[in-house]
Amino acid sequence: MRAWARCVGVRLVVHIAAKGGKSMRMGKGMTPEQKELYDRIIDDRGKTGAKGGFAVTNDDGSLVGPWNAMVSSPLIGGLAERMGSFCRHHNKCPADLYEVGILVVGAEWLSQFEWFAHEKLALKAGVLPEAIDSIKSQAEPGSARGMTPEQLAVYTYARELHSTKRVSDDTHQKALAAVGGEQALIDLVFTMGFYHQMLGSGVGPWFLFLGFGFRV
Template sequence: MKRIADLDPAGMTSQQRSVYDAIANGPRKGVRGPLAVWLHRPELAQNAQALGRYCRYETSLEPRRSELAILVIARIWGSEYEWYAHKPIALDAGVSPAVVEAIRTNAVPVLERADEAIIHTFLTELHRDRKVSDETYRGAVELLGEAGVIDLTGLAGYYTLISMTINVFQVSPPDGVPNELGA
């Protein structure tokens, strides 16, 4: 059960409505999940959605790489809504079903692509150790470039914020959609 109700657009303040319209008319095509929670604080919603737009649509990371990263973060945080929202996007972007399933079950995925392996290692180390090793950093720069490592780090921070919001406010997938992470 979600801890905070979605706002009715008819009852929003002018600032909330402005942010709502910007999100609903942008590439997301709607205000759902954590964005609906943040709308209660329109300043947060405005700034977070701008960062999210960059992390989702404008980074140097191709969609396969960024969607893999989002799934890894969703799994780390047990964020069911994020998993629900991004699993089909990741599969469409070229992340293999076997990799998706391994991440879902918390198994170590067999990652045949070097860029996917370094993304998984980078994010696992970052969340487990709160830093990455020199070896992992060098490997990430070699495979993703310096811009890619900066974008991956920003994406990790943004989707951690997303996952924390989802978990704190108990934002769930739509009714009838089963939890896949066991959270």
């Protein structure tokens, strides 16, 4: 497992060029395959958005975030959507812990949309605002505040994996105990890899980070 995590780590990075791409609006020239995927995203992510308190479509019916790019290429995009759905609905890692991992990825990419959505979902899952602020500021694990011991173990694992592309035996064992087993830890790493795939640079507007505006 340690070797697998070290090899996979954050290599699952694929830039999805949503910036400047064509917006897919319901019924506006979509193929049947695109419409099927559009409807699937609306049905699944719409429920997630309602729970988290954010919309998944713009006023014109186009999808927000990276989902327009998925619909533009429905075969491969549909597989990506399926993986995202499995990461959310069939994850052996507890929700508060995989949300910590997702937010670490969001902080790495300075992604506005990811924070807009997953800060709310993390709060719903039980991650405290103080902990979210620590993740956003990329605080060193020893300085992070507001986390449960399990959340801190996952945060330490995610930060170490991102900064060194590997994890120590001690960090691995603590994260393994925190999430509850090997499958849960593998699911966490797959989930972080999926969000790297979705959060390539150039996919978001201004992200306010520690009081400064960064373009992503």
